Amino acid sequence: ARVTEVLFFPCESSCVERLFASGDASKQPCPCGMSHSLKDDSFSRLLFHLLSARVSLDVCVFSFSNTELSRAVLHLHTRGVCVRVIVDRDYMYITGSQIGMLRKAGVPVRHELSRAVHMHHKFAVVDGRLLVCGSLNWTMTAVQSNQENLLVTDDPAVVAPYRGQFQRLWLANDPA
Amino acid sequence: ARVTEVLFFPCESSCVERLFASGDASKQPCPCGMSHSLKDDSFSRLLFHLLSARVSLDVCVFSFSNTELSRAVLHLHTRGVCVRVIVDRDYMYITGSQIGMLRKAGVPVRHELSRAVHMHHKFAVVDGRLLVCGSLNWTMTAVQSNQENLLVTDDPAVVAPYRGQFQRLWLANDPA
Numbered sequence: 001a002r003v004t005e006v007l008f009f010p011c012e013s014s015c016v017e018r019l020f021a022s023g024d025a026s027k028q029p030c031p032c033g034m035s036h037s038l039k040d041d042s043f044s045r046l047l048f049h050l051l052s053a054r055v056s057l058d059v060c061v062f063s064f065s066n067t068e069l070s071r072a073v074l075h076l077h078t079r080g081v082c083v084r085v086i087v088d089r090d091y092m093y094i095t096g097s098q099i100g101m102l103r104k105a106g107v108p109v110r111h112e113l114s115r116a117v118h119m120h121h122k123f124a125v126v127d128g129r130l131l132v133c134g135s136l137n138w139t140m141t142a143v144q145s146n147q148e149n150l151l152v153t154d155d156p157a158v159v160a161p162y163r164g165q166f167q168r169l170w171l172a173n174d175p176a
Numbered sequence: 177a178r179v180t181e182v183l184f185f186p187c188e189s190s191c192v193e194r195l196f197a198s199g200d201a202s203k204q205p206c207p208c209g210m211s212h213s214l215k216d217d218s219f220s221r222l223l224f225h226l227l228s229a230r231v232s233l234d235v236c237v238f239s240f241s242n243t244e245l246s247r248a249v250l251h252l253h254t255r256g257v258c259v260r261v262i263v264d265r266d267y268m269y270i271t272g273s274q275i276g277m278l279r280k281a282g283v284p285v286r287h288e289l290s291r292a293v294h295m296h297h298k299f300a301v302v303d304g305r306l307l308v309c310g311s312l313n314w315t316m317t318a319v320q321s322n323q324e325n326l327l328v329t330d331d332p333a334v335v336a337p338y339r340g341q342f343q344r345l346w347l348a349n350d351p352a
């Protein structure tokens with residue numbers, strides 16, 4: 001089953017609780033007061049694809065301050081999914097950055113060590129088979145306020161080079 | 177013939193004169209003194225794909241200050257290719273921005289008019305059939321110094337949504 005989805009932002013806020021819920025909890029009425037549209041918005045689709053990880057999630061993003069996305073990463077980490085995160089050296093300490101919190105929770109995070117001006121990628125690979133890439137940084141502004149795009153694909157000809165590049169960057173930025 | 181290429185940056189500088197040359201000029205030895213590697217680097221591949229435009233080139237980028245890319249856009253414009261450019265409102269006047277020069281040359285440029293914080297896309301559509309998208313802004317730093325990615329594809333399932341989004345943004349940002 002080929003997956004090809006293109007997601008555009010900004011995106012209206014809607015409730016994503018059902019994406020995190022499992023079993024009986026997912027059948028309870030939600031008390032949040034937000035929109036529960038039946039048609040998925042772009043952000044819900046992004047979360048859905050990330051939360052589909054069963055084995056691994058590799059995240060390579062310039063900036064990571066979106067609290068819902070860090071909740072998703074922690075959720076996967078807690079469930080035993082092997083999460084790895086690479087971020088930019090200069091942007092890992094910006095206001096609202098989730099990196100410190102992820103590290104405290106035990107998620108392995110590496111930052112660009114080379115003299116590259118910026119590690120400017122914005123992509124993630126789910127279970128080594130599904131790629132999410134585009135212009136969207138993992139921030140609140142990107143999701144809610146910017147004009148942005150994301151492509152989601154499981155075309156092996158596209159996914160394989162990104163998987164390889166993640167592995168190269170992961171090894172090249174080993175602080176040990 | 178399906179096109180699927182993934183390009184990573186930063187990229188060593190090499191001579192791109194042959195990509196602009198045509199006829200006899202392309203057979204002359206080049207006096208530039210730069211590298212003329214036989215294996216194409218990422219930036220040469222990007223230029224090659226953009227310069228393959230015969231009918232139209234739609235560019236939607238946050239920041240446009242790369243002089244080689246603006247040379248390519250002007251080259252196409254001069255050859256009669258219908259070029260349209262959408263850029264971010266705040267970044268169109270940064271140092272080195274090519275937007276003023278493109279406008280002077282008659283290339284239609286629109287900037288984000290909405291209250292979106294940023295028009296943060298980085299994509300282009302060649303002849304309505306080939307998409308270039310990823311993390312790369314059209315700047316010198318992005319090409320030469322940053323860790324960046326670009327996907328080049330002619331998969332209609334991917335290209336069509338981006339083509340539609342360009343058209344929506346073009347119409348939504350008509351200053352008239």
Ligand SMILES: [Zn+2]
Nearest residue numbers: 015017030032
């Ligand atoms: Zn809810």
Ligand SMILES: [Zn+2]
Nearest residue numbers: 191193206208
């Ligand atoms: Zn040369």
